[in-house]
Amino acid sequence: MKTLSTGDIAQWCDVNLRTVIRWIEKGDLKGFKLPGRGNNRVLVEDFIAFLDHHGMPVPEELQGFVNNCVLIVDDEEAITRAIRRALRSAGFETIIAHDGFQAGSLLMQEKPALMTLDLSMPGLDGFSVLEFVRQQPNLSGLKILVVSALDQHNLDRALQLGADQVLGKPFTEQELLSAVTGLLGTVTQT
Amino acid sequence: MKTLSTGDIAQWCDVNLRTVIRWIEKGDLKGFKLPGRGNNRVLVEDFIAFLDHHGMPVPEELQGFVNNCVLIVDDEEAITRAIRRALRSAGFETIIAHDGFQAGSLLMQEKPALMTLDLSMPGLDGFSVLEFVRQQPNLSGLKILVVSALDQHNLDRALQLGADQVLGKPFTEQELLSAVTGLLGTVTQT
């Protein structure tokens, strides 16, 4: 659990220390205070989220902390393997969940940057997953890519419920990769 | 009753050991001194209270199963309400999950001390949940109480797969409470 001081951040952002403190005070940048006089600390992941959110470049020293993990949720082994192969070759970490319980636990445990979600898994309603996830404040950074064979109406509904992007089945490897890199784009190059 | 040394805390907080000692000296962080030359020790609960009080993030390794929180997994509203009512009156915290995804996420997020699990929920195979949970090393402290209307053969199988106890449906409030307190008894006393 690495943290950064205001001074570190001031250097990375090429900005005055005073300004960093103001960002934190105003809530733009998430941080917390040490007991003493309230010296500020920022979790690396929060800092990266901050950079990402403002389209700022991530310093090389912090590249290692960039989260490029993708959770693949689908009950069909064939699909998950295909997606994993494509994403791995593009340099992403992957985890696979074959049912709702695994999906939920792995999501909370591994905190992936993106989840691919099949809407129609037996016993798991993709829409209620979307609703549930979007209610969790600490998953706010999670990108969701819905992958489904359902019609446009259902895809639209998924978007409305909080999916970041949808992909109809069948899809090409190209389409998948461009969707994922589009969502994680600025952060993932190694 | 686990304790932490100043070095541990220094690592968790990403802060210098010297600073931790100063926090303790100043009374910000509650601790006690060993006989020798006064090496410091801090109770985990005091440390967590300290982190909490200052809005600092709690390392995941420490938030495991030191609570009296029970996760109730069942798709039938009536059942979950009944269980919750019984457990609440006995002083337990409760969370409810109505499907597999919620169960998985809440399990990892809240780290309850015990989970009641229905074996036959639509779309969620209780047995595979047992298998999955018992494979996760950081869930080793979790107690699982299986609640099911299935026959003895299936209950035995659940026990074999890692359930700590089973309870046939229907059950009385008494039976439920004695099962839960039996499992948590030794762990939750504070």
Added chain:
DNA sequence: CACAAAAGCGACATTTGTGACATTTGCGCT
């Protein structure tokens, strides 16, 4: 008992927070 690793401590170096004030930036207006 011996040895390695961790912890305490003092002195000193460095960083950080704060307030008051100067400077720059963004933006609408003429």
Added chain:
DNA sequence: AGCGCAAATGTCACAAATGTCGCTTTTGTG
């Protein structure tokens, strides 16, 4: 473009908090 205003950012000095270093003592492990 020029102007003016408000918001954001930079500057500076000082006090407080935190980090560093070297050394000693304690604790952990065989």
